[in-house]
Amino acid sequence: MTEAPVALLAELTYRCPLRCAYCSNPTNWRDYGDELDTDGWTRVLREAGELGVLHVHFSGGEPLLRDDLEALVRAARDAGLYTNLITSAWHLTHERLSALADAGLDHVQVSLQDSDAGRADRIAGTTVHAHKLEAARWVKPLGMALSVNAVLHQQNLPFVGEIIALAESLGAQRLELANTQWHGSALVHRDALLPDRETLASARSIALAERQRLRGKMDVIWVIPDWYEDSPKPCMDGWGRRSMTVIPDGTVLPCPGAHGLPGMVWDSVRSRPLGDIWRGGEDFQRYRGTDWMSPTCASCDRRELDFGGCRCQAFALTGDAARTDPACARSPDHHLVTSLRRERPVAAAEPDVALYRIDIRRGRRAS
Amino acid sequence: MSDDARRPVLARRARLRWDAPRSRHVVVVPEGVLALTEEGAEITALLDGQRSLRAVIDAVAGAHPEAPRGLVEADVREFVERLVERGYVTLETP
């Protein structure tokens, strides 16, 4: 029997006023403009609760761009869900945050691009850093929990200590240091974002030391970087095993990157109940469990631990989503990953990222 | 003041609930859940900010007359302490 999912990632919209170079949303985000309406999302949340989901993460894009966010938070709470808002805090007012708290919002996760306003705003492609700090400080007095998330790459890894100190000064209970995942826009900007091994190693040792120092005060989570470890990430804790993603147009996916995979016919909540899709959707079944695995994974003692890694990465690098994730040292394709690593700082990593930013949000080239 | 007069309360960011498909009680926290034993759920339900730690111990001991009092007391203390350490329970001063 299929286990019940514990988490729902609700990507309410792909619209976003920021233009982070590292964004992992699909670069053809405009194709998903036909967003579910309030009733549609309310039904999704109710069905998620019935299915056994405990957490909903409202994400995007920027979920604050949905005027009905308060109503959706309320609907989620009515469905018994624990509610988390993942936001850039762009133009967030104290009044709106209070309304969200009144609606029952439990937890707010604010993204920071860097510790310094100049560098942060350059990566975000807009002036937003100073306001984020102000908005983050409103969260706890309104009775909600605060997390900070920073996506790490070559440009901000040298400042990881400052980023940690900033999150601490904001009173965050949790800090997620998430190394860039190479999907969507991040892949387009790889030259400017890809870290070298030395820079990564010193950032990592700072993060681990700070984690010790802050124990009991702020949880510091270091999300390991793609391509620099010899074992793959247990992607989504296994395909269709613990969580599901609903994207803006109502399509249901096992992971937010999965629409990049070819040959799949995804179900939509517009035509099929969520529980039905979870249990019986053809594409949810496709990489669930271990039956689909390549001989390399099928005979490996780690198959129930990492589930063969990431299907999207296997596809992106080998053209076959069912192969062992090349991030794994046991994969016959592992050289595809090792050849991408940067062992030393290289000049190519230095240029201002703004020069590279193709303005995917507005469809033109920036600066 | 002795710790026992303080009133443990489950933080707002942590919520106790029944997890039906998995037949267990859990405390849901921002990025995960703490799975509870039956006893854990019983204790957690008493962390309402009204009862002192002493009263919580009394209530659990009262509900389990078969268990030695000293054992109940040690269990409750350890359980509450662990939640305090992780920031999911605070001890309020009356």
Ligand code: SF4
């Ligand atoms: S399948 Fe790949 S893109 Fe999707 S969440 Fe997993 S690691 Fe990420």
Ligand code: SF4
């Ligand atoms: S071979 Fe497959 S199951 Fe084994 S460690 Fe690598 S990815 Fe995981």
